[in-house]
Amino acid sequence: MLKKTRFLLIRTDRIGDLTLATPAISALREKYPDAHISVLASSYARDVLKNNSDLDTIITDTGFFSTLSKIRKGKFDIAVIFFLNFKVALLVYLARIRIRIGPVSKIWAVFINKPVFQHRSRIKKHEADYNLELLKVLGADTRRRNCRIILTPEEKSNSAEILIKLGLEKEDFVAGIHPGSNGSALNWPEESFAELADRLAKEFNIKVLLTGSAAETRLLERISSLMTSKPFILREALPLRQFIGVVSSCKFFITNSTGPLHLAAALGIPTLSFFPPIKGCSSVRWGPYGDGMNIVLSPGGKDCLRCEKDACARYTCMREVTVDSAFLAAGKMLNTLKIDATTLCPGRFSGWRNMPVTKGPFTIFHLDDGRELRGGQGQLLNLAKELSALGHRNIIICRKNSPLSREAARLKLKTFFLPFFFEWDPVSAIILRCKIKSETKNQAWPAILHSHTSHTAAHSWLAGLGLNCVRIVHRRVDFTSCRGISTDLKYARASRVIAISGPVRDMLIKAGLPPEKITMVNSSIDLSAAPWQKAGFEAYKKNSRDKISALFGIKKDAFWTGSLIALVPHKDPLNFIRSAKEVLSAKPDTHFLLAGKGRLRGQAQALVRRFGLGQNIHFLGYYPEPYEILSALDLFVLSSREEGMGSVLLEAMHAGVPIAATSAGGITDVIENGKNGLLAPRENPRALAEAQLRIINNPALAKDLAAEGRKRLSEFSSVKMAERTLRIYEETIENSKPY
Known part of the structure; x- marks a missing residue:
């Protein structure tokens, strides 16, 4: 043995x-x-x-x-x-x-x-x-993963009892504030903590819980005395496991650079933390870690090698982080929690988007040479919108008169046009280089060249040679590019590569990229952009179904199954049609709606004619209002052979539609089989049809899958995506050298 x-x-x-x-x-x-x-x-x-x-x-x-x-x-x-x-x-x-x-x-x-x-x-x-x-x-897999702290149900229950003894109730929305650090870092001022706690308590009806070590009891009392509202104070010196349980009971946690910050982040609690401008205390090395919602505020200016304390003219630097910026950052966290800030105190919160930036403002050039407005372009726009709201300058580099240029103009985002003749096009690179220099002269921070397509990574590399810039490359598909010098220059020589899903990240590592160069940031959805907000969802759904029924002659009372995809090989529309044939043999009254355009349209239509299913399968072509299609469906199907992540799945979840999909690529990052959708092996139309029939035959299952899908959406909000991407920008710039 x-x-x-x-x-x-x-x-x-x-x-x-x-x-x-x-x-x-x-x-x-x-x-x-x-x-x-x-x-x-x-x-x-x-x-x-x-x-x-x-x-x-x-x-x-x-x-x-x-x-x-x-x-x-x-x-x-x-x-x-x-x-x-x-x-x-x-x-x-x-x-x-x-x-x-x-x-x-x-x-x-x-x-x-x-x-x-x-x-x-x-x-x-x-x-x-x-x-x-x-x-x-x-030989271990060194990819980034979350910290782990495991609490038993009994430990959670015991900690809940501690809070009840303090006077808190189970349904209270508790903000934990831990204002000390046991000397591990410079602290945010006591009076600032007190003012922030007061504003949270008064304006959001939040219960404030002050925590600290036994040695910090007097600090907690001083902060309490500076407050006009009454906080709850954890004066008892608890064993570590009980303290962790108390932290887990908080809805979010506010603190300095200290151990409890990492406990909260490990437990998945959103955190707001204050870091001094000391190199050894840098948030790049010591900030909250993981995929949760974590915001770091720090004084501006150059990092100090060490703190000279009273000998320093800026020893009060932590006061430069204002209570206003901290309050708005807290609002940003509330905006991403399942309990929205407006439900705590309706009408009092106007949004986190006025929060001042702590680094920058940056100038970001978003490069995309696409001729259509598809998922990748939608993600670019989501990111640019959120970053613009935070005060950063965003310039969309795209083709003139492209759908992306028109949508960017509608959103009032700045655009600049390039011809994009071919991948390593020197003309486009020279024009881009001149634009970068003109937009960033006298700017302290390096320019950020963010390529959202593979071809524009080449233009970025050429244009950025010798400039003070960092190059970020997004990879949205899970199939491997041809290996060679072109791929090496675009990806391996980039400052950082963003993968939209685990399978995309794995593909990049398999292609030879160092794991530490790759960061995974899932695609997102703008939860505030739903078109049914005015009329209400049910009215919007009915109007959409009426409109589509009239336009395409589809029976309103039939069961509608549909997909919204480009008709290209990796989306595998032929798999969709073959699975429809299997479904129709059992449920002949079902109607299938296929929205999208692409080079496989003719082949797909020929297959429908061959099967004799023209009365039940409807080709809608490009449809400009995707939510009208999605909300009208009874079931959404994604039949992909290869898939970076499938951002349309997020839109389907937002529209409350149950989902049947293949398990291709990054789809498994979004859909957990049996929880918020049903999965089938790729290129297996019979298995995909069986998944659809399970949903069609079981309305209760359909309802549960749709409800769970909507619950999971908060994990994919555009706010979270922008926050994670901004963190990548900040870390990359901190470590950058002109190349």
């Missing part, structure tokens, strides 16, 4: 540091599911890992010699040291652990025999990403 490999992972510092090690723990367990994995942690922080199923044991650091004895008894084969100091380096050496992996930057790295060269003080990436990077030598 083969011996299990025994791993010892070491992180013996604070709560936040240990929390940021959990993505690496998950990655190691994923790579070695049968291994024995232990963690050495401080007694102060170890309970962060309680209930973590990725671990077999947690060893507490109880002093040098007793800890050495514990490690020797563990008979470990491999040690991974996430934060290397002399004590830890000597421990693993004296414990005779055969393979010792750790970051190399200090002299005591001589005790490490599998060094990973990292200079974390240069702040090139997040601390959690540095931790993941150490596992490359073990």
Whole structure:
């Protein structure tokens, strides 16, 4: 019987540091599911890992010699040291652990025999990403993943009881405010916390909960005394697990750069945090980590190497972060939560979009050479709208008189036209280069060239040579480009590549791109743009169905199944038609609506004639109002063979339509089979037909799938997409050099 490999992972510092090690723990367990994995942690922080199923044991650091004895008894084969100091380096050496992996930057790295060269003080990436990077030598998947903190139902219940004893009720909307940091960073001023807490309590009817350590009780009392409203104060020094449970009960969490910030982010609680302009405290390395809604506010100006305290003329720099900006940032979070701010206090909140930017404003050139207005162009417009609302300059670089140019003009977004003769077109590149220079002269921040199509990545590369700029490339499809120098220059030489789904990211890694260069940001939907807001959804749905029935002669009382796709090979409209044939053999009164245009239209129509289904399958062509189609349907079908993510699925979910789709590409990032839709293998019309029939024959199932789809939409809001993309811009610029 083969011996299990025994791993010892070491992180013996604070709560936040240990929390940021959990993505690496998950990655190691994923790579070695049968291994024995232990963690050495401080007694102060170890309970962060309680209930973590990725671990077999947690060893507490109880002093040098007793800890050495514990490690020797563990008979470990491999040690991974996430934060290397002399004590830890000597421990693993004296414990005779055969393979010792750790970051190399200090002299005591001589005790490490599998060094990973990292200079974390240069702040090139997040601390959690540095931790993941150490596992490359073990063959682990080092892609970004969320931190893990696991609370049992009993722990949650016990923490809820603590809040009830304070006077809070279960249905209260609680904002947790943790104003201290135990000296780990410069804090936002006490009076600012007090004013922000008052405004939240009064204007949004939010219950404010002040939390802190035992040593911070007086700080909490001072803030309470500065408030006109009465906050709830957690004065009791709780065990760490109970404190984590209290944090999990908050709807959002406001704090400085401190451990509880990372606890909240790991629990998926939206966070607002305040970071000082000190390089060692940079939010690029120490900010909240994960896919949740996290906003960081920091004073403007150049980062300090260290804080000179009273000797510095700007020692009061944290006061530069105004209460107004913090209040509007909090409103931004409320706007993305399932409980909208207007439901807390109707009519009092005008929106987060007036929030001042903390870096920039940036000038972003969005490049798209498309001749149609499809999903990718819609995503570009969503992003530009949200970034413009935050005060950044957005210029849409597109073809003259293209549908994208007309829609951008309608949205009052600035446009600039290029001929885009061919992929490596020097004429377009030269014109673009002149435009970049004219728009960004005397600007402190590098220009951002964001290519939304593969061809424009080439124009971006040519135009940006030698300029103070960063190049961002979006990849929206999951099929591989031809390998070669062209692909290398467009993607591998970009500052950052954004993948819209997990399968797209996997394809890029398989094509040879370094995982650390790729960030996944799902496509989005503008939840405020629904056309039924004035008349109401049911009235809009009825009017749309009446209109389409009259235009195309479709029976209003029939069951309508439909799709809204380009009629091109990777969307596989022929699979849609073949599945319709199977459905019609069981449900002959069903009508199928296929909206869209493309080079397979003739082939699709010929297949319909061959099957003799012309009375039941209707080709609508390009339809300018997609929500009219979607709201009129009883069932939406996506038949793709290859799919980056399928943003039309988000629109279908928003329109309240149940979905049957293939499992191609990034569709599985949106649809969880059996929860908010039914999935079938790609290129399998019979299986796709069976999924449709399950929904047609079961109205209760159809209703449940549609309801769950609408619930999931908040995960894909354009606000979240813009926030994540802006974070990529900020991180890339922080680490950029003109190329």
